[in-house]
């Protein structure tokens with residue numbers, strides 16, 4: 001074996017689409033290329049031992065924000081025990097501010113940006129000469145339809161046990177400054193018929209969960225409709241073995257034709273991830289995010305009331321110009337629209353993103369270590385930012401987990417952000433923990449907190465018991481069949 005492609009995925013259930021793209025596009029070198037994935041948390045020595053068991057001449061690592069620290073240790077160890085093995089890095093984390101990074105110093109080469117053309121070319125030069133002199137190679141972006149699609153490289157085991165990531169297009173035409181996709185010039189669609197033929201083949205092999213990584217699924221409505229029709233046809237032909245699709249949407253663009261398509265999906269077949277990020281127009285302008293807030297709110301309301309889609313909506317705290325009060329206002333507005341989940345994110349300074357232009361004026365202080373989370377800014381001091389971080393963590397445990405369906409509305413009352421913040425402060429003060437709070441303990445703590453707010457002990461315990469017994473109110477039910485629900489937890 002000459003070339004090993006590898007990465008540390010965030011979870012076993014995440015199969016790396018990027019590595020499969022590289023493998024599909026290795027050309028004459030494909031036969032001597034092998035793919036081996038790991039999961040973060042594995043011991044570096046064991047990873048290195050496993051890598052070397054293939055006796056590779058070249059190891060290509062996929063580097064992402066979630067694995068850069070652990071992969072740095074792996075590369076350092078690998079180069080110590082096997083200095084003759086050429087290490088080539090690629091992926092978004094090493095595609096910008098490349099030369100400043102420790103992992104880059106340890107590696108032999110880096111391919112920035114798109115890897116499908118440049119990585120195989122570089123491997124050919126390392127194996128057969130002429131010896132590449134440059135360390136950093138800017139990835140050549142080919143016409144999108146010159147790229148071989150990787151879907152046949154999902155194994156039967158991947159299809160059975162892992163989330164299948166797919167993309168009908170790459171890139172994004174928008175320029176939100178906190179996002180890496182802001183650096184794309186536009187979005188490039190893959191030829192739709194080819195793409196759908198690959199989806200058909202995955203479906204015939206048993207795939208039932210498709211997670212689209214397209215940054216904006218609803219950019220081109222004609223394409224969106226055709227893709228949705230593909231899934232509707234499958235659902236109609238095979239209702240007892242339903243297929244499930246996940247898409248990312250821009251919230252203010254939902255023409256009637258798309259709504260009509262969405263409304264045809266039965267419960268448990270469709271999930272949307274929708275980025276609101278901020279409802280504050282001044283903040284949106286500062287970070288160059290174009291969003292019609294009224295349309296976005298109307299569309300979320302329409303989706304929650306008129307469709308069966310499961311809705312996961314993102315907000316980001318810590319953006320320049322966003323105060324705790326303005327964030328709270330946006331949070332409460334979003335809560336009132338009743339999405340199934342609110343993903344409360346804390347701003348991260350992704351390498352290469354244009355948001356750095358605000359660093360000085362807004363006093364943006366970021367953690368120097370991945371994932372480069374904001375620690376403080378002009379409007380939110382460090383202590384308050386930590387309270388928001390805990391809010392986000394507890395929100396996942398209590399609200400997004402769906403385990404407190406009856407209790408949550410009581411806990412939040414008519415001021416969801418303010419009341420949950422007070423609860424988060426109390427919970428932290430009384431547990432000193434944000435992780436490893438066992439469910440039973442959490443239930444007991446919520447019951448205790450409700451009593452501090454004046455609720456009768458018996459009433460609080462009965463309320464919690466209704467959730468703990470597993471009875472969810474209608475709005476919180478996950479209609480996906482068990483197998484899909486399990487996969488969705490991935």
Ligand code: SF4
Nearest residue numbers: 172174176179181215
């Ligand atoms: S946040 Fe979404 S819409 Fe904005 S640039 Fe990134 S992918 Fe595009």
